[in-house]
Structures are given as structure tokens and as C-alpha cells.
Amino acid sequence: MKILLTGGAGYIGSHVLNLLGQDGHDIVVVDNLSTGRKEALLYGRHEEFNLEETERLEELIKKEKFQACLHFAGSIIVPESVEKPIKYYQNNTQNSLELIRLCEKHGVHNFIFSSTAALYGDSATNGICTEESPLIPINPYGRSKLMTEMMLEDTSKVTNLNYVALRYFNVAGANVDLKVGQCSPNATHxxxxxxxxxxxxxxxxxxxxxxxxxxxxxxxxDYIHVDDLAQAHVDALKFLVTKKESAVLNCGYxxxxxxxxxxxxxxxxxxxxxxxxxxxxxxxxxxxxxxxxxxxxxxxxxxxxxxxxxxxxxxxxxxxxxxx
Ligand SMILES: NC(=O)c1ccc[n+]([C@@H]2O[C@H](COP(=O)([O-])OP(=O)(O)OC[C@H]3O[C@@H](n4cnc5c(N)ncnc54)[C@H](O)[C@@H]3O)[C@@H](O)[C@H]2O)c1
CATH class of the missing domain: 3.90.25.10 (UDP-galactose 4-epimerase, domain 1)
Known part of the structure; x- marks a missing residue:
């Protein structure tokens, strides 16, 4: 498949890129290397720019005719989101809005979104989160991600765009062959x-x-190994292509x-x-x-x-x- 992968030079994106690349997919990675590393790009072609550059993004999406978009790029540090909420609404919510809009406009009908257990806040009974638990994030990071899920849900109801939102729990570890791993600066994991x-x-x-x-x-x-999480994206992509429907799924053990x-x-x-x-x-x-x-x-x-x-x-x- 022809795939657009945002944030592929980062921790989780690079593990997914490794699996999809091994499967022979034709992948373009958009990553501005703000927290990612070029060395993590084991497959695909790299377009180094900020997702904020909407015109450049539209040019790429229009030209390449992607069949799927996997969206990892974002800002991810919870305490920083409390200090700098605008940065999070801009990078996580606003940039996702533009990306979803452009995918829908140019016929990219399969979308996988990196969502998070932070959507649940403290709401789940005894901390056990089902996909139906109330979504009451307690920090700007979680809110910025919740709004993206809402945009996807509403858009998928009235267009041909289907999506899988994967709500990651605590992602940890490195590729079992040590080809890639976590390099994020200032990681709080x-x-x-x-x-x-x-x-x-x-x-x-x-x-x-x-x-x-x-x-x-x-x-x-709930700590989930990053290679297992990467496989969930491969499985989600197969699901989107074969079932042509949307799903919101927890990713944890x-x-x-x-x-x-x-x-x-x-x-x-x-x-x-x-x-x-x-x-x-x-x-x-x-x-x-x-x-x-x-x-x-x-x-x-x-x-x-x-x-x-x-x-x-x-x-x-x-x-x-x-x-x-
Ligand atoms: N790591 C976790 O435990 C965890 C948990 C839940 C959800 N998530 C989500 O998973 C996704 C990936 O997280 P990660 O741990 O790999 O983070 P990361 O910081 O390692 O990777 C993010 C990548 O996106 C790129 N990027 C960021 N903003 C960009 C922009 N505006 N334009 C272009 N590229 C940009 C960065 O350079 C980096 O390569 C994020 O959306 C995050 O919210 C992560």
C-alpha cells in the first residue's frame, strides 16, 4: 500500500515503520525531527517539514494518492502540556484537523490515529478503562487528543473516511532486535x-x-511493549482495508x-x-x-x-x- 506516516522518526512511529517497511509497503514519512531522529527511519522516503505547513502537506497528499495515513506526530509530555497548553492544542489538535481535512478532501480513506489512555483521566472505575468509560482527560495533552478523536468520529459519519483510534496505555521497551528504540529527548517515561x-x-x-x-x-x-503496539497498527490497517469501518480500541495488556x-x-x-x-x-x-x-x-x-x-x-x- 501507499502510506503516509507522520512522526515516523519518533519512538512509536519508527517501530511501526520498521514493520510496515518489512512488509514491503511504499511509505512517505513526514517528520520535522523536532523530537525524532533521522537514524530511526529504516524504510520509506522522508519529507522533513512541519505539519503546520499546510500547503506543502496538501501538495504531497494530492500528488502521492495515499491509501492510508498513520498519524503519530504530536507533542507528548503531560507536565509540559500543563505549562504550555497552546503548544499542545496547536500541534496535536490543530495540525490533526488540517491533516484529517486534507486526507478526506484527497481521498485518503483509511486513517489510524495515535490516541491515549490519558483520555480517561481518573474516570474509570478502579482505574480499569473500557472503551466506554467516560472520557474526562485531566490535562491539556489528553484534551488535545480527545478533540482529535471527536473530529474523526464526526467526519467518519458523513464521509468515506474510516479510522481506527488506538488508545495507547504506557508504551515501553525497544524493538526486540534492537533496530530501533526510544530516543525522545526529555522523555518522562x-x-x-x-x-x-x-x-x-x-x-x-x-x-x-x-x-x-x-x-x-x-x-x-499498564505497560505495553512497543513491538506489540506496532503490530496493532499493522492489524488495524488490515481491518480498515477489509472491513471498511471504524473502531476505537484500547492498546494495553x-x-x-x-x-x-x-x-x-x-x-x-x-x-x-x-x-x-x-x-x-x-x-x-x-x-x-x-x-x-x-x-x-x-x-x-x-x-x-x-x-x-x-x-x-x-x-x-x-x-x-x-x-x-
Ligand atoms: N509514548 C507513549 O507512551 C504514548 C502514549 C500514548 C499516546 N502516544 C502518542 O503516540 C504518538 C507518538 O508518540 P512517541 O512516543 O513516538 O513520540 P515522539 O516524540 O518520539 O515522536 C513524535 C514524532 O513526531 C514528530 N513531530 C512532532 N510534531 C511534528 C510536526 N508538527 N510536524 C512534523 N513532525 C512532527 C517528531 O519529530 C517525532 O519524530 C503521539 O501522537 C503520542 O501522543 C504516545
């Missing part, structure tokens, strides 16, 4: 930060809050680990100790976020292979060590 500590790149790390209503007081999250459990796992798997300080809660963090994980398996036939925290941590650590 727990396993990435703990791996940086284990490789000696950081002297230590903080745990933000131990007074949440969870088993040990620290936040609980259906169980969670606390921050303390993850940090202990990193120390055990890597055999490295490092300093961990407990500090106050961080703005915008929900206590527990775990996916109710059945729908994605039923609807697109996703079968994860790497539901193993030790493996997630090992790949993250080995990638981090390879980078240094």
Missing part, C-alpha cells in the same frame, strides 16, 4: 528514565507521589504495575542500583490506568507476544546501553 539511571546516564530519579489509592501508594500503569514495582524490576533485571527519591505528586497524573483489553483482540485479531515486564525492561536497558 518511567522505564526509559530508570534505564538511563541503570546505564549511568542519570545519577538518580524521582517517584512522584506515594499517596495514591493503590497497593503501594505509587501510580499504577489488561494488568498493571506500580511505579515502585517497575523500579525494582529495572534494578533486578539490570543488576544496577541507583538513587530513587520520593517527591510530591506531579500535575496531571491519574492514580491507576489499566486497559480492559478484550475489544482489540476481538475486533482486529491482535495477539500480543511480549506481555512480560522483564523483557520490556531488558530491551529498554539494552537499547539505552547501545545508545551510549
Amino acid at each position: 518511567l522505564i526509559k528514565i530508570a534505564s538511563e539511571c541503570a546505564t549511568g546516564k542519570r545519577p538518580g530519579m524521582e517517584i512522584f507521589g506515594e499517596d495514591y489509592d493503590t497497593k503501594d501508594g505509587t501510580c499504577v500503569r 489488561g494488568h498493571g504495575y506500580s511505579v515502585k514495582e517497575v523500579v525494582e524490576t529495572v534494578k533486578r533485571v539490570t543488576g544496577k542500583d541507583f538513587e530513587v527519591k520520593i517527591t510530591g505528586r506531579r500535575a496531571g497524573d491519574a492514580g491507576t490506568l489499566i486497559s480492559k483489553a478484550g475489544k482489540i483482540r476481538e475486533v482486529i485479531g491482535w495477539t500480543p507476544k511480549y506481555d512480560d515486564l522483564d523483557l520490556i525492561v531488558r530491551t529498554a536497558f539494552e537499547w539505552e546501553a547501545k545508545l551510549s
Whole structure:
């Protein structure tokens, strides 16, 4: 297929690019390298520009006649979104609006969107999120993403555009063959930060809050290996092409680990100790976020292979060590 992939030089986009490239698809990546890296582009042709450049984007979409668009580009740091909301509404909401408008206008009828568990905020009962849980994001990042889902839903009702919104839970680890991994600057992802500590790149790390209503007081999250998540995009693309309908799907394993459990796992798997300080809660963090994980398996036939925290941590650590 001829595919437009935005944000392909970033963490998740590069893993999806790796799979789609191996399958022989003809891919054009639009990425301005604001947080991505050219070295992560293992396949496809790179167009280096900002999605904000609507005229250039339209020219490309019109000329290339893409059959599908996978939209990863965006700003993703929750605490930053609290400080700089406009940046998030601009890069996540406004740029997505233009992209959806242009795809619809020029006949790109299959659209996959990188959505997030942040849409649920603290709304889900006991932190278990089903796709029907109320959508009450508690930070501008989550709101900027929710509006994009709404635009897709409304557009798909009255046009030929079908979409799959994949609501990622906590994405972690690196490609099992270590071809690509996470390089995002200023990453706030727990396993990435703990791996940086284990490789000696950081002297230590903080745990933000131990007074949440969870088993040990620290936040609980559903960690999904990035290669499994990448496969969900391949499965979603097949679904769109064969079924010609839309779906909103959680991407998680259906169980969670606390921050303390993850940090202990990193120390055990890597055999490295490092300093961990407990500090106050961080703005915008929900206590527990775990996916109710059945729908994605039923609807697109996703079968994860790497539901193993030790493996997630090992790949993250080995990638981090390879980078240094
Ligand atoms: N990482 C996670 O845990 C997680 C969880 C839920 C959802 N998501 C979503 O997944 C997507 C990808 O996240 P990631 O972790 O790979 O982030 P990332 O920062 O590694 O990748 C984003 C990529 O998009 C590019 N980009 C950003 N803004 C752009 C613009 N205006 N024009 C062109 N290129 C632009 C960046 O250079 C980068 O290569 C995001 O939309 C994010 O909201 C990520």
C-alpha cells in the first residue's frame, strides 16, 4: 500500500515503520525531527517539514494518492502540556484537523490515529478503562487528543473516511532486535528514565507521589511493549482495508504495575542500583490506568507476544546501553 506516516522518526512511529517497511509497503514519512531522529527511519522516503505547513502537506497528499495515513506526530509530555497548553492544542489538535481535512478532501480513506489512555483521566472505575468509560482527560495533552478523536468520529459519519483510534496505555521497551528504540529527548517515561539511571546516564530519579489509592501508594500503569503496539497498527490497517469501518480500541495488556514495582524490576533485571527519591505528586497524573483489553483482540485479531515486564525492561536497558 501507499502510506503516509507522520512522526515516523519518533519512538512509536519508527517501530511501526520498521514493520510496515518489512512488509514491503511504499511509505512517505513526514517528520520535522523536532523530537525524532533521522537514524530511526529504516524504510520509506522522508519529507522533513512541519505539519503546520499546510500547503506543502496538501501538495504531497494530492500528488502521492495515499491509501492510508498513520498519524503519530504530536507533542507528548503531560507536565509540559500543563505549562504550555497552546503548544499542545496547536500541534496535536490543530495540525490533526488540517491533516484529517486534507486526507478526506484527497481521498485518503483509511486513517489510524495515535490516541491515549490519558483520555480517561481518573474516570474509570478502579482505574480499569473500557472503551466506554467516560472520557474526562485531566490535562491539556489528553484534551488535545480527545478533540482529535471527536473530529474523526464526526467526519467518519458523513464521509468515506474510516479510522481506527488506538488508545495507547504506557508504551515501553525497544524493538526486540534492537533496530530501533526510544530516543525522545526529555522523555518522562518511567522505564526509559530508570534505564538511563541503570546505564549511568542519570545519577538518580524521582517517584512522584506515594499517596495514591493503590497497593503501594505509587501510580499504577499498564505497560505495553512497543513491538506489540506496532503490530496493532499493522492489524488495524488490515481491518480498515477489509472491513471498511471504524473502531476505537484500547492498546494495553489488561494488568498493571506500580511505579515502585517497575523500579525494582529495572534494578533486578539490570543488576544496577541507583538513587530513587520520593517527591510530591506531579500535575496531571491519574492514580491507576489499566486497559480492559478484550475489544482489540476481538475486533482486529491482535495477539500480543511480549506481555512480560522483564523483557520490556531488558530491551529498554539494552537499547539505552547501545545508545551510549
Ligand atoms: N509514548 C507513549 O507512551 C504514548 C502514549 C500514548 C499516546 N502516544 C502518542 O503516540 C504518538 C507518538 O508518540 P512517541 O512516543 O513516538 O513520540 P515522539 O516524540 O518520539 O515522536 C513524535 C514524532 O513526531 C514528530 N513531530 C512532532 N510534531 C511534528 C510536526 N508538527 N510536524 C512534523 N513532525 C512532527 C517528531 O519529530 C517525532 O519524530 C503521539 O501522537 C503520542 O501522543 C504516545
